[in-house]
Amino acid sequence: xxxxxxxxxxxxxxxxxxxxxxxxxxxxxxxxxxxxxxxxxxxxxxxxxxxxxxxxxxxxxxxxxxxxxxxxxxxxxxxxxxxxxxxxxxxxxxxxxxxxxxxxxxxxxxxxxxxxxxxxxxxxxxxxxxxxxxxxxxxxxxxxxxxxxxxxxxxxxxxxxxxxxxxxxxxxxxxxxxxxxxxxxxxxxxxxxxxxxxxxxxxxxxxxxxxxxxxxxxxxxxxxxxxxxxxxxxxxxxxxxxxxxxxxxxxxxxxxxxxxxxxxxxxxxxxx
Amino acid sequence: xxxxxxxxxxxxxxxxxxxxxxxxxxxxxxxxxxxxxxxxxxxxxxxxxxxxxxxxxxxxxxxxxxxxxxxxxxxxxxxxxxxxxxxxxxxxxxxxxxxxxxxxxxxxxxxxxxxxxxxxxxxxxxxxxxxxxxxxxxxxxxxxxxxxxxxxxxxxxxxxxxxxxxxxxxxxxxxxxxxxxxxxxx
Numbered sequence: 001x002x003x004x005x006x007x008x009x010x011x012x013x014x015x016x017x018x019x020x021x022x023x024x025x026x027x028x029x030x031x032x033x034x035x036x037x038x039x040x041x042x043x044x045x046x047x048x049x050x051x052x053x054x055x056x057x058x059x060x061x062x063x064x065x066x067x068x069x070x071x072x073x074x075x076x077x078x079x080x081x082x083x084x085x086x087x088x089x090x091x092x093x094x095x096x097x098x099x100x101x102x103x104x105x106x107x108x109x110x111x112x113x114x115x116x117x118x119x120x121x122x123x124x125x126x127x128x129x130x131x132x133x134x135x136x137x138x139x140x141x142x143x144x145x146x147x148x149x150x151x152x153x154x155x156x157x158x159x160x161x162x163x164x165x166x167x168x169x170x171x172x173x174x175x176x177x178x179x180x181x182x183x184x185x186x187x188x189x190x191x192x193x194x195x196x197x198x199x200x201x202x203x204x205x206x207x208x209x210x211x212x213x214x215x216x217x218x219x220x221x222x223x224x225x226x227x228x229x230x231x232x233x234x235x236x237x238x239x240x241x242x243x244x245x246x247x248x249x250x251x252x253x254x255x256x257x258x259x260x261x262x263x264x265x266x267x268x269x270x271x272x
Numbered sequence: 273x274x275x276x277x278x279x280x281x282x283x284x285x286x287x288x289x290x291x292x293x294x295x296x297x298x299x300x301x302x303x304x305x306x307x308x309x310x311x312x313x314x315x316x317x318x319x320x321x322x323x324x325x326x327x328x329x330x331x332x333x334x335x336x337x338x339x340x341x342x343x344x345x346x347x348x349x350x351x352x353x354x355x356x357x358x359x360x361x362x363x364x365x366x367x368x369x370x371x372x373x374x375x376x377x378x379x380x381x382x383x384x385x386x387x388x389x390x391x392x393x394x395x396x397x398x399x400x401x402x403x404x405x406x407x408x409x410x411x412x413x414x415x416x417x418x419x420x421x422x423x424x425x426x427x428x429x430x431x432x433x434x435x436x437x438x439x440x441x442x443x444x445x446x447x448x449x450x451x452x453x454x455x456x457x458x
Contacts, residue, residue: 025315031364031456032310055319066458073416074371074457123455127375130319138320140390140433140448142358145375146314147455217367217419220458232399 024144025052026059026128033124033150034192037113043152044110047092049126051099057128059105060096063087064123066149070226072219079122086120086152089113098131111152118157118190119223123147153191160193160223162186162249169243169259176264178234181214183247185229187221194218195229197247197254203239210236214247238264310365311422314454318358321433326352328439349438356430360394360452362418363426368456370427372414374406375451381408383446389436390448397429405434408448 027050035043051057065082067075079087092109099105113120127145132138166184171177179201187193197214212233221227241261248254324335330342330350341351362370372394381387388407392414396402400418420427431452 022319023315023317024319025313027311027313029311030309031312031368032458052313053315053319068458072457074455121458123458125453127451129449132320138322139446140322140357140450141320142316142318142431143449143451144314144316145451145453146312147453148312149456149458217369217457219369222458 022054022130022132024055024057024128024130024142026050026057026126026144026146027052028126028146028148031148033109033148035111035152036155037111037152039113039117039154039156040115042110042112044108047107047109047124047148048104049099049107049128050104051101051128053130054101055130055132056098056100057130058096058098060127060129061092061094061107062125062127063090063150064125064147066121066123068220068222068225068227070228072227072229076123084119084121086111086122086150089120089152090122090150092124099128113152113154117152118154119192120152121222122150124150151192157190157223159251160187160189160191160221161253162193162195162221162247162255163188164247164249164255165226167245167257167259169261171261171264172232173234176238177236178232179236179241179243179261181229181231181233181245183229183231184226185221185249186226187223189250190223192220192222193250194220195248197245199233199246200244201233201236202242202244203237204242205239208237208239214245312362312364312368312456314360314362316358316360316431316452321354321357323352323354323433323435326350326435326437328437328441330437349436349441352435352437354433354435357433358431359428360431360454361426361428362420362454363422364420364456365422367419367421367425370418370420371416371455371457372418373453373455374408374410374412374414375453376408376449377411378409380449380451381447384442384444385437385446386441387448389438389441389446390450391434391436392450392452393432393434394452395430395432397427400427400429405432408450414452 037043063079065077065085125145125147129143162185168182172180199212201210240263243259245257325333328349330340332340339353390408391405393405394414400415402415406412
């Protein structure tokens, strides 16, 4: 009897530990919805959510409008508040569903665009609340909500195009081993633009030569918005540097500039 | 006669051979398309956590991972801190920037203590900027500017919790549902 009791206690402990180790993992595809449509027409697609965790999750959907400040801060607004809100024209189903571990849920959506528009947008959130078993008595339970941007743009709207107002360079980092580019731009088009570019860095004397991709995270500049875009490159050597920047400002045009960065000023080490 | 037959057979073989070497070849083309939809995934390695027993005197009840900070003064209770209660991991394809925020509200708390007795922190990761501990219902930003990719480019970080127990808090069980949003910068 004593052996059976010990085994039961051991099994109970194992179950408790396993429940405590439960993982909450969700994967959404696509990570961004962008539809180029004819005004007055519909676009439809599917978003998939996969429960890669250990517990069933209750998934519920919601939408919020958003805007972006000059500094790149995202401001969320209640749905339908912003003039560019896509929410009056967007339908998705189901709005709630339970997804078992290892299972995938399909959310079908349709955008019925109005006759006149240039860009409609919003954030679509997928909230996942785990359903722990009764044996998992915890005080704090975690739920995750993953938000993806949704855009619908008019085919006939003007493509995004950047006006470059200012370019600033500075060295950053403890040893000034990084280069920071701050570009002030305005998207004078009617659609999003995610500027590509290349930066060539050459050290005086030619011992160092490197090419960097500008905007590797595909930061977007919304139509009609002024933005201060900041990118960091490096590490780069402390010698004086010659830079050649090429930033795509539209489908056909690029901004080009040549710059010289002085030698890094590194503070002398204090004597012991 | 035999010679004539041999000649016919030989002529037939030659014709057959010539026909075999006169095959035409046709170029085959296979059109292939692929729609890369990208993806966005986030995980927490722990779905839940418990502080166990707590009190306003800051008694250490021995709950794993919980540190009692003792009383804060004569009559304003004690603080319990649990660092790294969970590890978050996010990945995106293509590379993107993620921000995290709290999204809990009053309906996500039950019990005798004020809901904002619980505070949540995401320590900074990489280039991300942490805002420190934020009250449970504040809907505050937790961290911004985390650059993440896929595979080796995925980012991970910790979730820290802090619980303040006041002298005036009635005893009893409490639960919180901590909602954390992970938003892909547009």
